[in-house]
Amino acid sequence: MTIKKIAFLFLFVNFIFLHSSYSQKYNDVDKIVLKYPKRFNSTEDLAKRIQKDFTSESDKARAIYSWIAFNIKYDYASFLNPPRTQGFSYSTEAEKQRKIKQLNDKLIQKSFTAQKAVCEGFTALYQHLAELAGLKSEIIKGDSKTILEDIGRKNTSSNHAWNIVLIDKKWRLIDVTWGQGYYDSSKGKMVKDFTSIYFDSDPDYFFAKHFPDSGTFLGQKLSKEDFLNGPLIYNITIDGDHQITAPNSGLIEVKNGENVTFRIKNISKTAQFFYLNKKNQPVKIENPKERKGSLEFEVNFDKNIGQFITFYLGENSIVSFKVIMK
Template structure:
């Protein structure tokens, strides 16, 4: 949860693991052998000793946080009351907030668990101690089928940006550490490298910064109405060209045209609705690495459909049949 003057609920996203490059293997292998450190200062010293470039340091911190911090399901399910700071002196309020944040970071580091705020604050502190320019970003995250076409934005997640050689890269160490199994209400530890230095087109399909809520430079409607994409979609660099929205309105019996990049293995594709009924797919053509296919809408109802490749979810859409 994020500690602010108002109560904010946090979410944790369910996602899959992927393979990663040899360079990241080398960095992760070093970090995996790290002993327990007494504080973040000692960890930062070790990272600066083992890695020289800003990018490798940023990656090492991501690996350490994702590999070592567990998601705190109890804290997520039972968030504490929001912390308030009262003083006419703004500097005193800032001091109290800093002390509280520092204590929360120490607690997460010591207990090796936390929620998204703890992951992002911990990343920020270790990064700053390592000489990096790191920011914590608060905003909205799309995590569920019902988020497709949602009417409003929420401050329900936290992540980081890091400035590397004058360019800001996007990092979500919480999602890099595993996922929450809602059936068993347990956190599953599974290192997921794709949430380090994510391409903006994918990252912002799943994240919307709070700073953009009121005067957005980003397209809020496109974000809220876009399809829900999953890790396999990012891993394979798949991009949806059609439909233009994640909400598709059609007549019963119509076919919906889809165009998705990098889906050449169409024999490995499948599509199911939210009743687990398999839908028939009609492959039209593949051209310039873009697969065109259609789905027949038989039901007169609102439903969600999800595409899978080798049983891994790619993307979900909300279908409204008249």
């Protein structure tokens, strides 16, 4: 009997007008980890260094996240040309588990030594280092939402993986694959761009971009419909706590000439805020109002608006919606 090992690969798709870049501040843990060697002789040596420098579970978990994000890059070549999956036969459950562990150990060592991986390698390495540092961690497999075409998809697929780690008796969400950078289509290469927003992420924001295969988180059922039909948000959206409170769907069904009201948290009416029409021309938001910490405004949906509408704060994408003309 053959068991196929499934490789969970994540593509960082970046169109110039979609990527949100911003200045990233490092916390005290990150600043210490930045001084670490880029290479250690073994994962055990790295874990010992982390345990020596940090005592709290939170700091250890963050140090592992930071070191991986700083030093392991996304293997885009492997994404484009994935290696053939390895199969194996077994006669007992014990033999099956032993061979699975061998494959996992090989993946961890390859990711650590070559310093490149796809999401399967990132998550396996994070879990391994967490366990060496005395932390409990698990790998979660599921779907990811990253491009405009993901808005309003009909079904989820299992194309990504991330971690949860137990810190102070509470499970925290970790996606170190996304913490290390992104793929820049304009340059045709991966760009290292550390962000901390995928360490101990707010579940509301995290599950706007991730959906586990189980459909649950800590026993709580998640809404597949909200994930599939919600708007597309970006790193700056999470970092600035720009919660989208209206409309309540990423699918905007309108008639030509109809107005739609939007509300987005933590944006000033004096900010440089606009959207692009279907010719990629910027259109300034007219007559915005500040209400209870949110910017409220209307957009008239005429034939100048294309299939998608993306709002920008300065040069940064905040949120995208899919437009369905009735």
